[in-house]
Amino acid sequence: MKKIKKSLRAVGAVLRNPWLLNNVLNDDTVWENYLKRESYPANGLPVVELDDLFPDFTETLNTFAFLDGGSLPTDIALLKLLAKRFPACRYLEIGTWRGESVANVADVAGECYTLNLSKKEMLEKGLEEKYAGLHGFFSKGKKNITHLEGNSLTFDFAGLNQKFDLVFIDGDHHFESVKKDTENVFAHLVHENSIVVWHDYAYHPEKMRPEVLAAIWEGTPAENRQSLFHMANTMCAVYLPQAVKTHTLETPVTPRMNFTVTLASRKL
Numbered sequence: 001m002k003k004i005k006k007s008l009r010a011v012g013a014v015l016r017n018p019w020l021l022n023n024v025l026n027d028d029t030v031w032e033n034y035l036k037r038e039s040y041p042a043n044g045l046p047v048v049e050l051d052d053l054f055p056d057f058t059e060t061l062n063t064f065a066f067l068d069g070g071s072l073p074t075d076i077a078l079l080k081l082l083a084k085r086f087p088a089c090r091y092l093e094i095g096t097w098r099g100e101s102v103a104n105v106a107d108v109a110g111e112c113y114t115l116n117l118s119k120k121e122m123l124e125k126g127l128e129e130k131y132a133g134l135h136g137f138f139s140k141g142k143k144n145i146t147h148l149e150g151n152s153l154t155f156d157f158a159g160l161n162q163k164f165d166l167v168f169i170d171g172d173h174h175f176e177s178v179k180k181d182t183e184n185v186f187a188h189l190v191h192e193n194s195i196v197v198w199h200d201y202a203y204h205p206e207k208m209r210p211e212v213l214a215a216i217w218e219g220t221p222a223e224n225r226q227s228l229f230h231m232a233n234t235m236c237a238v239y240l241p242q243a244v245k246t247h248t249l250e251t252p253v254t255p256r257m258n259f260t261v262t263l264a265s266r267k268l
Helices: 002-016 020-027 028-037 073-083 100-106 119-124 129-133 176-188 208-219 221-228
Strands: 091-094 111-116 144-147 164-169 190-199 202-204 228-231 237-239
Touching: 020 208, 028 202, 073 100, 073 164, 073 190, 100 111, 100 144, 100 164, 100 221, 119 129, 164 176, 176 190, 208 237, 221 228
Parallel strands: 091 111, 091 164, 111 144, 164 190
Antiparallel strands: 190 237, 228 237
């Protein structure tokens, strides 16, 4: 009887406050059960070690703020090293934030595009003026970066009439958004050798986000799913159209790599 009463109270609370449903849908337990029910890869995507993909993993980041909402240094280093695989790499990202990732990639790429909501749209969604104004802080003014404005759920990607060598998906991280962004990328933006990277596939390098995994998997064409991987030491998933050595994620992870980190700040 107590369980029934609790359930009725919970339903009543959701009916009175529909936003509470988001907390239920976003709960990891719900998504973990969903992954099990749909027979997703155990422990998430197969893991690719950085030194297997880049035997000499060495990179310098010229722009990094160490502030909230950003990427790990290894995430951005991965993007730069992947961009270097393509002569005059054509790069597109969904989700600009302060512009750290695109600013770094622009150092080694030929042409870069970054898509984000316009400031007007952000303000209309109730976001703070200062937050909206900080988007593109590091990327504005760079000659080889084009800032696109729009909602990725409705943006006309086909209208770009371009294919990109490297695509970085780092917009809204809820299921429907990640799935739609992924579908659009594979439908309109990639060629046979393109590489796709998703940020925040993992909470940290040792724990994947089940909701994001489900969205990536369902948004990727079935014939391409065997090329989806988790990059070790990063929060990223990648689509790599090549044969790579992999292993299953086992936590806690025994360190395989040791990184040398040199920090040098400069005033803006």
